[in-house]
Amino acid sequence: MSHGGYAVVDVDEDPAGDIGGSTSGLEFKTFLSTDPAPNRSTSPNTAPQAPSSYFDVDTNIVLKRVGMAMIPREGFIVEVCDGQIDLYGPFWTLTTLILSLYTTSTLTSSITHYLASPNTPINSNLPLLSTATSVVYFYGLGVPALLWGATKWLKVGEWGVAEALGVYGYAMTVFVPISLLCLIPVGILRWALVAAAAASSGYFLVRNIYPVLASGDNKAVRLLIIAVVVLHAAVALAMKVLFFSYTVAGVEVGPDPIEDPLLR
Template identity: 25%
Template sequence: MEESSYSNLSTSHLLGSVPAVTNEEKKASYDVPEANMQIFPPNNGSGGGRGRGYQTLEAPTEEFEQQPPNNWSGVFSISSYTQYFNVDTDVVIYRLISSFYPVTGDFFSKIDANPDLYGLIWITTTLVFMLASFGNWATYLMQKHSDGTTSWSFDVGYINAAAVGIYGYAVVVPMSFKFLLQYLGSNASLVRFWCMWGYSFSIFIPTALLLLIPVEILRWIIILIAGSASSCFVALNLKSYIEGANDLKMMVVAAFLLQMALAIFIKVWFFP
């Protein structure tokens, strides 16, 4: 009897005792927030049932990248001209190679999205120094071939003649054609003309190296071939640019003759 009475005593007040779990505590529940899952629509692009469940960002379309730059801030602002030097090495090399194939006549379509002036400055400057140095060297070789006692001398006047002739032609001739075509009612872009004429000089760079051969008849053959290629490049591209204007065909002939005159000037003045 005594043992049963002791077992019925409440022990919740004793130290270290664990209270029994009540029914209310058992019934308590915690609301778990539902996961907010987003279901992306399937990719409806090409590929049929292999489309992924989400869409990724794609590169801008070619039409967007080919929009011509329009960041002109004034004639005396440097930022106005940076857009015409926004080309990398691959683009310049591609345009250089295109200038060695004059029969295509599609150079303006290749530069329409991004005409550059980098080629004009780089090619003309390289040609100026090559004509000045190789012209002096060729003169020495020709004199050495006829007179073994000839000593080497550098004529500084070759630099002045090359700079005036090449830079002047590269700037004045395209500008003249631009304003003349505009006067005759045909649309013309001065930057595109500068770009096209600048790359037309590229064939004269390896030609200057070949003109070191001290054989006069071979020099004339080399310069006439190079001049014809450069002239055809200018004439055919200019023809495609003003296609449809029959009264402007004389402009094409004039461009061809001027380019041939430049080739003859290079031969006569620097490689006599």
């Protein structure tokens, strides 16, 4: 009812009172998170992990990282891998590259041998597979391990051996499609393809290794990046000579069908 324009609202009081009584079903909840704030550090996670954790990765994630590795960028581990590098992708990339190098080299050698001498049987070149395995695994696994050991000894950089292996392994991704394109029997084109792959993967290495070397106080350590570039160029040149030339069992049977012999 109303009195003089005012509305009167009756409020029922709790018969039990405030002392020892009920709270009429009211509950007070906090919406503040009790979990610690997530770590948003921009540096890779270098804490020791179980070896199996580096291979516990989804195939789609590996394929995404493989594709992104063909685009030279800085901070690959932090931005693309979210600070958690895997070793399945690098190992898969290196193994695929070995098979690709051997298969394409054997195929081109067989075709050239058949064109040069159709009546002569073609023998497989298994030592070439051993060469591909030695070159790729030593460079993709041994060199980054040595580089990590050097930075550890010099007390430079905050990265683990898994990060070093991951960077080198993913850097070699671009050579897989290049090995297929080098089936094209044009000498100058093969040189251009290998040079482009070496430049792209080398730039990828520089963008991801130099920040580690530059993080220390000793500026002379940064000169290690020169050794990284020179060794990478040497490996690319070795792959061109060993696997992207027209040879049969390591013996050259003739010039490229189109280009000058100097460009073989």
